[in-house]
Amino acid sequence: MKNLKLAQIITAMVTPYNENDELDTTRLKSLLEYLLKNGTQGVLINGTTGEGPNLSVAEKEEMIQQTIKIVNDRVPIIAGVGSNSTSATVADVQKISNYSDLSALLVVVPYYNKPDQAGMIAHFTMVADASKIPIVIYNIPGRTGVKMSVDTVLKLAEHPNIIGVKNCTGAADLAVLIQNAPEGFLVYSGEDEDALTVKVLGGAGIISVASHIFGNEMAQMYRDVDCGNVSEAGQNMRILIPKVAALFRLPSPAPVKAALNERNILVGDPRLPILPLDDEQQDFLEKVLSQE
Known part of the structure; x- marks a missing residue:
């Protein structure tokens, strides 16, 4: 089941730790089984x-x-590197x-160095040439400080070992990429608020954080689109948008x-420099997530 084209909802999965801040493989198994039963089609x-860094x-x-x-x-399964x-x-x-x-x-766009477009092309060409398995580009200027242009x-996308992009630069760029990319090139949104948009535009799907909690709802939304029930899908997305915002209100x-x-679903706290939520923040989050 390595064919990414069959996976429209890919969960960008948290790493579970125990109470001693150590990687917990027992919790990892529980988390994966939970996700696979609740809408996740790839991880x-x-x-x-x-928390790769x-x-x-x-x-x-x-x-x-x-x-x-x-x-x-x-x-x-996709593994983050770079x-x-x-x-x-x-x-x-x-x-x-x-x-x-x-x-x-x-593979993420190089950060901190702020390369120009030619530098990005040279970087990803060298990486793709070196890899024995396909590469998906991760374009997220909010974290890298530099935007890869369409x-x-x-x-x-013309490189035979670069098969897709996780793009976090908005719906307009998604549309241009989907319209002009070579056949078979996979265009994912990395922004949960664009989960419905990328589907309707004809993209490959969403690489999602919200699917940890709302995987079934997102899967149903995609089924609605496939069945032509666009209004039902839109209603589902309208309900999800404030919940997605709450999941990103504080550092992810x-x-x-x-x-x-x-x-x-025990996964522990994040590692520093990201702090866990305090009681007030937790209460606010649950209030939003539980709204009908």
Whole structure:
């Protein structure tokens, strides 16, 4: 089940810790089984929501190994890799792409260095050339400090080992990418508020944080679109939008981890520099999430 084209709702999964702030593989199994029963059609590990920058090399590898074992080929698995160093990213990709059970690697646009478009093309070309499995570009200027242009994404889409983009630059860019990308190139939104938009525009789907909590609702919304019940899908999205906003009101993944813990899907607190929610913040979050 490595075919990403069959996965429209991919959960950008949190990394579960125990009370001692250690990676907890028992909780990982519980989390994965919960997600797969509640709308998730693919998982992304070691990404932004998974606190990839705060995981050690050994923890990242254990997350990959254990997730492959637990998922057991039921849904596609994507692993997040990449840094602001091209050489370090290539080294990571060469190592991690040996895991043939992964469907793809999600590689973030280089951050902090603020490369220009030509630099981004050179970076991703070198990374894609080095990888044994396909690459999905992660374009998220709110975190990297630099935006990959639509033209740059389309240029990179011509590379045979770059199969898609997780794009976080709004609906207009999604539309242009979907309209002009080569056949088979996968255009995902990385913004939950655009979950319905990307579906209606004809994109591949959503790489989602909200699907931790609202996976079934999102899956139903996509089924409604497929059946032509667009008004029902729109009503569902209108209900989800304020809840999505609440999940990102504070630095992620603190709110979604708090929501999971509240539902007895134990994943621990985020690691510093992200703080867990205090009681007042938790109460506000649950008030919004529980609204009909």
